[in-house]
Amino acid sequence: MYPSTYTNRSLNCLNVWKVTIILVIFGSPVFAATTDRVVVRESVSPVRRDELMMRLRAITGWSDLAFDDDGALHLSNTSPTAGSASARDLLSRATSGDRVILFEDASSRKDVVFCRVVLGKFLRESPADPEVYVVLIDFDDFRKVIGDKQARAAFDVGWAVLHEIDHVVHDSQDPEHDTSPGDCEAHINNMRRELGLPVRNSYFYNFLPIKKEGVLVSRFVRLGFEQINSTSTKTKRYWLIWDAAIVGGLNPECAEASDRITSPVRSSLYLASRAF
Numbered sequence: 001m002y003p004s005t006y007t008n009r010s011l012n013c014l015n016v017w018k019v020t021i022i023l024v025i026f027g028s029p030v031f032a033a034t035t036d037r038v039v040v041r042e043s044v045s046p047v048r049r050d051e052l053m054m055r056l057r058a059i060t061g062w063s064d065l066a067f068d069d070d071g072a073l074h075l076s077n078t079s080p081t082a083g084s085a086s087a088r089d090l091l092s093r094a095t096s097g098d099r100v101i102l103f104e105d106a107s108s109r110k111d112v113v114f115c116r117v118v119l120g121k122f123l124r125e126s127p128a129d130p131e132v133y134v135v136l137i138d139f140d141d142f143r144k145v146i147g148d149k150q151a152r153a154a155f156d157v158g159w160a161v162l163h164e165i166d167h168v169v170h171d172s173q174d175p176e177h178d179t180s181p182g183d184c185e186a187h188i189n190n191m192r193r194e195l196g197l198p199v200r201n202s203y204f205y206n207f208l209p210i211k212k213e214g215v216l217v218s219r220f221v222r223l224g225f226e227q228i229n230s231t232s233t234k235t236k237r238y239w240l241i242w243d244a245a246i247v248g249g250l251n252p253e254c255a256e257a258s259d260r261i262t263s264p265v266r267s268s269l270y271l272a273s274r275a276f
């Protein structure tokens with residue numbers, strides 16, 4: 001990993017790196033014919049497309065949010081009393097902004113830990129092309145997480161996609177070294193509060209403290225969430241746990257490859273592929 005190279009970079013200031021991105025967006029009728037800004041690609045199966053749609057419906061409260069036959073995300077005109085108003089605002093900005101966001105299935109890829117966003121490019125570039133960001137989603141990783149139900153409700157593919165969209169829409173940052181959630185997760189945590197869910201208390205996960213003869217032997221990691229009890233003012237802690245050897249992030253070669261792809265666009269892993 002090269003954490004120091006990330007500091008203070010933004011999506012805007014790194015466009016010069018566009019040509020180095022290996023991900024290529026082939027010509028698509030979606031872009032040629034419409035101004036759709038958030039699109040799920042054909043690589044995402046109908047089942048997984050529905051899974052993502054249902055999660056975004058649950059978070060936003062928009063029961064009629066949907067992808068059309070071309071994969072374009074359509075929001076609702078309603079103002080539901082349930083759901084996160086902040087999440088609705090983020091998606092509204094994404095679907096009306098200057099940048100295009102694509103969802104791509106990256107399930108079981110070693111270099112994708114849950115979710116991350118990379119900069120794409122058109123096969124035949126034109127000066128009129130909008131900037132394109134590709135959200136790589138490893139749907140399988142989310143099925144390998146166990147833990148408290150309150151934490152699992154605050155951590156699924158819907159939340160992960162909103163995290164990556166926030167990077168694109170707001171140029172928000174993840175922390176490099178400290179134990180805070182970071183700017184991006186602060187926005188996502190606000191959405192969780194609006195739904196009465198616990199908030200993520202750190203951007204990074206930790207290894208489970210299992211030791212044998214003084215040596216850390218665990219390959220299982222945990223991520224903490226917390227919620228203040230409004231009546232007792234006590235803080236309750238909830239945990240997610242997974243096997244990092246299966247989900248990814250432990251192999252240094254994968255981590256390096258991941259960096260080479262992501263650092264030029266200041267994209268990020270939904271969970272960084274490092275632990276401390």
Ligand SMILES: [Zn+2]
Binds near residue numbers: 163268
């Ligand atoms: Zn991030």
